Amino acid sequence: MSGKPSVLFVCVHNAGRSQMAAGWLRHLAGDSVEVRSAGSAPADQVNPVAVEAMREVGIDLTAQAPTRLTWDAAQASDVIVTMGCGDACPVFPGKRYEDWQLTDPAGQPLDVVRQVRDEIRTRVEALLADLRRHR
Template identity: 85%
Template sequence: MPEKPSVLFVCVHNAGRSQMAAGWLRHLAGDSVEVRSAGSAPADQVNPAAVEAMREVGIDITDQTPKLLEWETAETSDVIVTMGCGDACPVFPGKRYEDWQLDDPAGQGIDAVRPIRDEIRTRVEKLLTELAAGQAAG
């Protein structure tokens, strides 16, 4: 693992789960990890319920915009975390992959999005611990 690993979060619309995960990782890791997110069919904007759920925990993701998943972004990422993007997610030999099965917050109200946000935080914390251990073992 490089000195500053890069993590790519990918879901279909890059508007909910991947944006919340990227927000958590930026918040918890600071500058120690390069955070990326993208979608196979990006939405026009980040899901307002995801924005509100993250705002409730003090994380502002209003400046984020859904981005199209590009081959080069995936190819140059150290860890790729997929969240329901199916066959649209490219596979590169030697990359670390995780597939997080999470409910889709699209079309859901804030009460349904909060538990998704909290589950994402738990998974991001675990990933961050594993990245730190990998760097220490280096």
């Protein structure tokens, strides 16, 4: 992987898990990683409870909006991290894939969303460390 690595986080609605993961990676990596997130069936807005949980750790998701997964976004990404979308997530040849099994924060109370947020941070930190090792 030469130059700046690119990571795409994908979940069904692009409203919770993938938005939190993208927020963490932007926060932790700065501009050293290109970060994208998308959904196979995007929601109308980012989950307000996810926005609140991330605000508690100093990450602002209020400007983010769910985005539809496109072939171009996937093609332009070095790593594609899927989160519970199963068969709805298309597979693009030659890409590095990780599938993170995470609780869907949709409809969950803030204490559950905090646990998901913290688990995502741990996984993003490990992914970032791995990307830095393979530069």
